[in-house]
Amino acid sequence: MTSDVACRRPVAILADDLSGAAEAASAFLGRLSAPALHLGPADVRFDGVTVVDLNTRALATTHAQNALRSALEAIPSDALVLAKVDSLLRGHVGPWAEVLAERGPVVVAAALPALGRTVRAGVLHVEGVPLHQTRAWHAELSSPPASFADLFADHPTVTTSPTANLADSLRQAAAGGRIAVCDVATDADLDLVLAASRSIPGVQLMGTSALAAAVARTLPTGTDGVAPRRESPLLLTVVGTAEPVAVQQVTELVRTGTRHLALDADDLLDGLADPGDLARALEDGSVVLTVASAVRPDRTDAVSVALARFVAAGQSRRRPDLMLTGGATARAVVDAIGLTTLHPVDQVHHGAVVSVASDGRTVVTRPGSFGDLFSLTDIARHLAEPLTVRTQPKALT
Structure with missing residues (x-):
């Protein structure tokens, strides 16, 4: 139409x-x-x-x-x-x-x-x-x-x-x-x-x-202005959602070789978590970062901000691409590292949006309640693929 x-x-x-x-x-x-x-x-x-x-x-x-x-x-x-x-x-x-x-x-x-x-x-x-x-x-x-x-x-x-x-x-x-x-x-x-x-x-x-x-669907098709995306050999996944399926998604991602770094919520809030742990982990390859302890609903926003500060301070000199789940965590992280715009270029599955950020890195955002058991694994695999396939997004019908 x-x-x-x-x-x-x-x-x-x-x-x-x-x-x-x-x-x-x-x-x-x-x-x-x-x-x-x-x-x-x-x-x-x-x-x-x-x-x-x-x-x-x-x-x-x-x-x-x-x-x-x-x-x-x-x-x-x-x-x-x-x-x-x-x-x-x-x-x-x-x-x-x-x-x-x-x-x-x-x-x-x-x-x-x-x-x-x-x-x-x-x-x-x-x-x-x-x-x-x-x-x-x-x-x-x-x-x-x-x-x-x-x-x-x-x-x-x-x-x-x-x-x-x-x-x-x-x-x-x-x-x-x-x-x-x-x-x-x-x-x-x-x-x-x-x-x-x-x-x-x-x-x-x-x-x-x-x-x-x-x-x-009321607009004409075309691909003018689509930003180029690089391959993502190093990926930092930050899981900031309370959805139960996220635990299973992280488990599947770790099975593919991604290193898991779990942080205590109280340590984050008290400034006791060492960003050097993240920097050292990233030197060995891709990392998935989670909050290990349960977080009360009234503390989730504060934990998201503390987690974002940890990410900003712990980025390795290789500056990883990012996969961010949960809207509050995603926004806190992009703010903490100083991004101003995202240019969507692809979608791995519904809601898992691949963008090129204002600093050139690839950033994937995804609502916490979206995706099946293999969501994070599929996203990581998609980002690691050579850019010879799906280089131009198709119009969503």
Whole structure:
């Protein structure tokens, strides 16, 4: 599906964490124009497709809202705005929607069908189970919302379905000042939502990377501006996620010959972990870095920052490429080593996005809950391959 209107219109994607921002940016691989991923809104030109990580997931609500307001002020009035939110609705989804509603109509389509995350009757389902009945929020300090109506409790909403009169339903919601929450089961449903929303002047979208992919499908194919990537003989994998599958993923990666360095959370927070241990380990080859002890939910952000400082101080003179899992950890690490932009060039599997960083190294980001048992192993193998295969990304369909 290609639209001349969409091709001429700037697209501004604002994300609340780094791995999600990269996931959204990767949806435009093989499309014109290839987006850069900016690590903050300062000095960003919103033309073509622009993706910005506002890094608000862990902020207080008011600060998260103010960061979004500030970014929106810099976006041209003719741009299509997409607020990229977590596919499990973590973070400040409701408060962000409030900010968008101050500016104009809001259409929410927050499904990720590729991972079995769908919306039915205004309720997010994970593999057919309502979100609030799963353990998806086991590492969070709060409980998941039972429905989008609960999530947007401070603003009137209306639930719509991808039917023949969807455009009329969305226009009526906008005219009544209501946030339109769209039921979505498939990527085709997202295409319908996007097409129907275009009839609403000033509409703003809120959703996952799947909605970003729907926008990308309206753009022409092409590979102009794709940055070159080097092979990655030395790789530092930093696992900063509390997801249980990550332990198994690390075990499989170690079986392939990657050295495992596990750190105690208290040692990190107290500054007792020696970055020299990492530097020495990297002299012998690729390393996977984890936090060995359990981390309380109220300490995860502080541990991520401490882990990032450890990485920055322990980089060997060979400057390894990076594989970063978990949005908070990924952002903390790239900040600690001074990166300013990422240019997505490939995707190993859904959400595992390969980028060329502002300092030339390769950086892979991946949400903590994504990937099967062999995710980290597959990423490492992909990065080590000679660049004679898949040198140009294909458009994602």
